[in-house]
Structure formats: C-alpha cells, structure tokens
C-alpha cells in the first residue's frame with residue numbers, strides 16, 4: 001500500500017486545487033456536453049402520482065423550498081440555532097461498540113470530514129473561526145479575529161460568504177478513510193461531505209434560514225486560514241447560511 005502522497009487519489013486532489021495565481025490559466029478539457037436529462041424514448045412510461053399523502057410529511061416543505069440562497073437578512077442566528085445546525089450536519093445520534101454514528105452517513109463509519117466555521121453574525125458568540133468538537137458537542141475557538149472577509153476572499157471572493165451568519169468549512173483528514181479504502185476512499189470522503197452539506201441545508205430551511213453550498217475556493221488559502229497541515233487535511237466543501245426572508249424561494253409545484 002503506497003503512502004498517502006503516492007496515491008492517485010491524493011495526487012488528483014493536489015492537481016485540482018484552485019490557486020489565485022494560476023486559476024485563470026486553467027484550461028477546461030475539451031469534453032463535449034450532454035443533455036441535462038437522460039431519456040429513454042423507447043421505454044414504456046409509467047407516470048408517478050403527484051398527490052402522494054406523504055406530501056404532508058414535515059420534510060416536504062423543507063425540500064420543496066430549499067434553494068441556494070446568497071442574500072441574507074441583516075439578522076443574527078441564535079447560538080442554539082447554530083448548535084442545531086451543527087448537530088443536524090454532524091451530531092452523534094447513536095453509539096455501538098467503537099462506533100459513534102452521526103446524523104449523516106459515512107463510508108465505513110470512518111467520518112473523515114471535520115467541521116470548521118466562521119461565525120459572522122451569531123448571537124452570544126464572538127465572531128471568529130471555530131472547530132466543531134463532535135465528540136464533546138462543543139466548539140474549539142481557533143481565532144478571535146473577525147474572519148468573514150478572509151473566508152470570503154479565500155472562497156474566490158464570493159461576497160456572500162462574508163454576509164452570511166455562519167460560513168461552514170469542511171475539511172477532510174484523508175488518511176482516516178484512505179487507510180482502509182485506499183484510492184477509492186477519496187470517493188467516500190467527497191460523498192460524505194455531500195451528505196453533511198445537504199443535512200445542513202435542509203436543517204437551515206427548518207429554522208428559517210437559507211444556505212448555499214460552495215466548492216469554489218483557493219484550497220491553500222482556506223487551509224492556511226484554518227492552519228491545516230495540507231499534507232494530511234484539506235478543505236473539501238463549504239456552505240454559507242443566514243436568515244432568509246419569509247416565503248422566499250423559487251415556486252414550483254410538486
């Protein structure tokens with residue numbers, strides 16, 4: 001088994017980072033486009049009902065109304081709302097033997113994703129960078145400095161990352177997963193991050209917030225902000241969350 005740096009998964013990650021100095025020179029591969037929807041014109045069509053009774057399930061409006069939101073009310077989120085969002089995205093919900101299972105699934109229950117965030121506008125919490133200590137359901141304060149602008153700059157200067165109440169930053173400690181699964185483990189890391197983000201976005205919706213996932217960032221700038229050892233741990237995904245206007249969202253009936 002090769003060491004981490006020699007794995008093709010690791011090399012791929014390093015080859016696909018965004019760097020401020022070189023981002024404009026990145027050439028897109030000449031891969032032809034395909035339609036957004038796959039069709040089976042020859043297949044028999046089976047219509048689906050749209051009036052299913054589960055539409056009354058409490059999750060239905062959350063899924064229906066979730067939309068990537070990049071404008072937020074000038075209103076803080078409460079500290080307990082932040083705690084809820086952290087729990088919803090990565091909280092421990094069950095224990096069995098050596099495993100502490102969480103709200104989001106994880107390949108092999110290895111949980112390679114770490115949660116950090118920039119608290120920009122949270123009641124009763126000083127602005128700054130924090131790490132979520134999942135095991136103890138507590139926060140590690142990493143910096144007291146207002147990190148909103150620095151995080152937004154590191155995320156390809158996307159301003160809404162500074163205007164959010166909280167900007168979540170998810171890194172991965174690749175070794176946690178790749179020790180067991182090798183190169184294939186990289187797939188699991190990225191899938192895990194997707195689950196976590198979706199949990200967050202749906203939970204945000206439940207408390208009158210909206211969010212936007214973000215994968216456009218200068219990897220090394222975010223890693224530097226979080227003081228990560230890029231050989232072991234690197235940013236993989238991010239999301240901004242803030243209060244949204246009531247009844248906001250693109251309407252589309254079920």
Ligand SMILES: Cc1cc2nc3c(=O)[nH]c(=O)nc-3n(C[C@H](O)[C@H](O)[C@H](O)COP(=O)(O)O)c2cc1C
Nearest residue numbers: 066067068069070155156158212213214215216217
């Ligand atoms: C992997 C991924 C990366 C994304 N990165 C960004 C980003 O960096 N900036 C941004 O404004 N939106 C980003 N988005 C949001 C997409 O633009 C958005 O999901 C898409 O337009 C569909 O809209 P919806 O989320 O409202 O359904 C990202 C979404 C995904 C799933």
